[in-house]
Amino acid sequence: MIQAPDWPGGTARIVLDEVDSTMAEARRRAPGLGGPTWIMAHHQGAAVGRRGRAWAMPEGNFAATLVIQPAGTPAQAALRSFTASLALYDAVRDFAPAAALALKWPNDVLLSGGKLAGILLENNPPHLSIGIGVNLAAAPDPAEVEEGALRPVSLAGSITAPPPDPEAFLSHLAAAFAAHEAQFAAYGFAPLRSLWLSRAARLGEAIRVRTTQAETHGTFETIDADGNLVLLTPKGRQSIPAGDVYF
Numbered sequence: 001m002i003q004a005p006d007w008p009g010g011t012a013r014i015v016l017d018e019v020d021s022t023m024a025e026a027r028r029r030a031p032g033l034g035g036p037t038w039i040m041a042h043h044q045g046a047a048v049g050r051r052g053r054a055w056a057m058p059e060g061n062f063a064a065t066l067v068i069q070p071a072g073t074p075a076q077a078a079l080r081s082f083t084a085s086l087a088l089y090d091a092v093r094d095f096a097p098a099a100a101l102a103l104k105w106p107n108d109v110l111l112s113g114g115k116l117a118g119i120l121l122e123n124n125p126p127h128l129s130i131g132i133g134v135n136l137a138a139a140p141d142p143a144e145v146e147e148g149a150l151r152p153v154s155l156a157g158s159i160t161a162p163p164p165d166p167e168a169f170l171s172h173l174a175a176a177f178a179a180h181e182a183q184f185a186a187y188g189f190a191p192l193r194s195l196w197l198s199r200a201a202r203l204g205e206a207i208r209v210r211t212t213q214a215e216t217h218g219t220f221e222t223i224d225a226d227g228n229l230v231l232l233t234p235k236g237r238q239s240i241p242a243g244d245v246y247f
């Protein structure tokens, strides 16, 4: 189903029953899209996570990719990972107001300390694809996640009501994303950074950050004006642009 761009932010949506990956579908469709578009799928056969990992998607979970054409530099485009994680937090909170939600740098949403949702950014200028997966109905088997990674959790596991249908969830997520995107366009990253920090997991605490080069231990001090993670280490303050955080 393709729906005209009548959503907040003039966004269109495409809902598919089955696809290999909404990221791959976004790549195929991007050149023909008339504007910002959500591509949602009820089933994915070959979903991908960060760093080329597979992403497991049990029945009833949420999977979508938003394709936009952001103005500005690639670094500014990358800040959409914060816009997206804030929107995801808001959308989940709409359905689970009492849930213990937190954000893990760069863009995971945690529920009661477990991983509820992940975000994957793919920048193919002029298009930026923001892929979002949420364990609405079921968490993947912990055996399917990488050693040392947070345990996966589902929304259904922490609310008494049935979890939202993925299409209903998309409506909330799209509205929240449009609101944060409008704030970003009007005021830049600063207010989003403050909000993100107020929702951050383990701020001021000891964490480990693994990059392609090294693993660094330190205290999670803040994120800077470019979205880098700032770590206080025995060797001094380090600013890390990309990596995986472990608690």
Ligand SMILES: O=C(O)CCCC[C@@H]1SC[C@@H]2NC(=O)N[C@@H]21
Pocket (backbone or CB within 6 Å): 020, 021, 022, 023, 024, 044, 046, 047, 048, 049, 050, 051, 053, 055, 062, 063, 064, 065, 108, 117, 118, 119, 120, 131, 132, 133, 134
């Ligand atoms: O590793 C992560 O934390 C990011 C996971 C991103 C998964 C989503 S599901 C929708 C979109 N399509 C994909 O193939 N991957 C992303």
